[in-house]
Amino acid sequence: MRALSILVFTALTFFTSNAQAVLLGATSRDPNGLRRSVVSIENSSGELCSGALIGPGLVLTAAHCVTDTATYRVVGVNKAFRPQRVGVIALAVHPSFVTGTTPRTQPGVDLAILLLERPLGGDFLPLDPSLSGRIDVGDDVTIAGFGVSNESLKGTARVLRQANLVSLGPIKVANRVLIVADRERLAETSGAGACRGDSGGPILAATQNSYLLYGIVSWSSGALRSRGTSACGGLTAVTPLIEHLGWIRQAVASLTARNGAWARH
Structure with missing residues (x-):
């Protein structure tokens, strides 16, 4: 938990924003999907x-x-x-x-x-929030939203995209949030995650036939090694529903x- 706290603090020292598109997400094209x-x-x-x-x-x-x-x-x-x-x-x-x-x-x-x-x-x-469960460190989750696919391309918003992330665990910054990130990059370099347009979007746990709603996206940060003023591609902060x-x-x-x-x- 201490390592996660240091990671989050370092990211917040750089850039954060309202988590407003699923960066590096796949366009959702399944009519029976999300x-x-x-x-x-x-x-x-x-x-x-x-x-x-x-x-x-x-x-x-x-x-x-x-x-x-x-x-x-x-x-x-x-x-x-x-x-x-x-x-x-x-x-x-x-x-x-x-x-x-x-x-x-x-x-x-x-x-x-x-x-x-x-x-x-x-x-x-x-989706039924009452079925929400607790997300543990290392659990796979899915993020979905209608935000931009690239922070500098506002015209890419309003398309549903989704991506798979991993839970890094809960942390209290100002309030209590759950941190998720790209499993391969772990916010060190820019990877999949929330961006501009994804605030309020769901964090989901995949089941055999559907999804369970576990949380709501609140904000995102840039990657730790980002060279620009990005607020996307690093950490995604989530309000966990089971507590509310x-x-x-x-x-x-x-x-x-x-x-x-x-x-x-």
Whole structure:
């Protein structure tokens, strides 16, 4: 754990950002794959994040993705990978989240749940957070998001990509997060990981037939040996869901009770 602490501190001394595309990720082209469960979140100010569908009309994402004074909409892609856009009518932010901070210096929990104006439909597959487990050091995980494929190429966003990473374990920076990274490069040099557009996207554990939702991406860093001012390709920090299932259940119940019980079914 001490070695991980030194690694994270060194990376943070260089560059970090909101984890806003899956760097070195493979484009997801399976109509029965993660496109059923992973969505993008856009606001009227032009900002982009990712999220995980946890009900027909409910999306789990990072709280820092919804702090702008703006209108929001969620975009899913159907089996033909055509966008399906739905407006957001209500949201719940974790009560410990503190606005006005960066994700890395956030002392609270970087989670939010969005309620959509209507369900995305039967073409999509919500993930159940209550099935979330604990990710141990050395475990393989999958990251997915709609961010850029290259930090300097903004036009590559809004395409679903995924990559396999390895867990390096939990650490407390300002709040408690789980650190994941490219298994081969371990953040020493630039590898796979979250980048601009992936905040709020899911960290998943693959099963024989599907995926389990284990966490939500909060921020990322550049590689330790990066020569430029990169904030991608190094460490990816994740909010682990198993520690916050009570709040998730309460927030879902509150949102659906006030705005439409259909969102739970």
